[in-house]
Amino acid sequence: MTTRKDIAERNDRALLQAARDVLAEDGAHASVAAIASRAGVGIGSLYRRYKTKEELFQRLSVLSLDHWNEAAERGLADPDPWAGLAAFVRSCVEFGQGSLSPIAGAVEVTREMSAKARHGDELLDELVRRAREAGVLRGDVTAVDISLLIEQLGRSPLVDQLRKQGRDDLLPAAAEARRRLVAIAIDGLRPGSRPLPGSPPGGELFTDRWSSPRQP
Secondary structure (H helix, E strand, O other), X not given: OOOHHHHHHHHHHHHHHHHHHHHHHHHHHOOHHHHHHHHOOOXXXXXXXXXXXXXXXXXXXXXXXXXXXXXXXXXXXXXXXXXXXXXXXXXXXXXXXXXXXXXXXXXOOOHHHHHHHHHXXXXXXXXXXXXXXXXXXXXXXXXXXXXXXXXXXXXXXXXHHHHHHOOOOOHHHHHHHHXXXXXXXXXXXXXXXXXXXXXXXXXXXXXXXXXXXXXX
């Protein structure tokens, strides 16, 4: 029997996917109406559940953080440090992790969001530590490097363009090409390559983006 909770969770998943797609097209100015329409959810029922656009985006941020943490925990459960790290990166890329970044600074970071983000940082730090100690991750790659890599690979301009054009005939080939590029990028995390240029990026590249005028 389908319960109200089941329906709400299903709608939230649809809204999250729709928000990622609409934000990729429209950025932070994406309208709630466009997201609801893409998700197949009535705007009235959406506003009965979420009073404001900010509340909706906060909820979607929590769902995205949950996916990150669950993927990291699965990676840590793998006894093979490299397999665990690589699976984490692939899972987050396929999910489209980081695609909510256009709303950074536009919504207030709740305590729940902050706590889940800190836990996610701890999990990724542990994945990186394990991989380094096993000698399977290049020593100059940091957790922030991996986070930024996931964000960059989380969207495919080629796939997005073909979807907008309605070129369903080319989508399978584009998806396969994307998987190849992701594999190339992940392989670049292994030792043996030339040193990376510049200094390691700092965590402020994430935290400062999410600070709004209300949060100096």
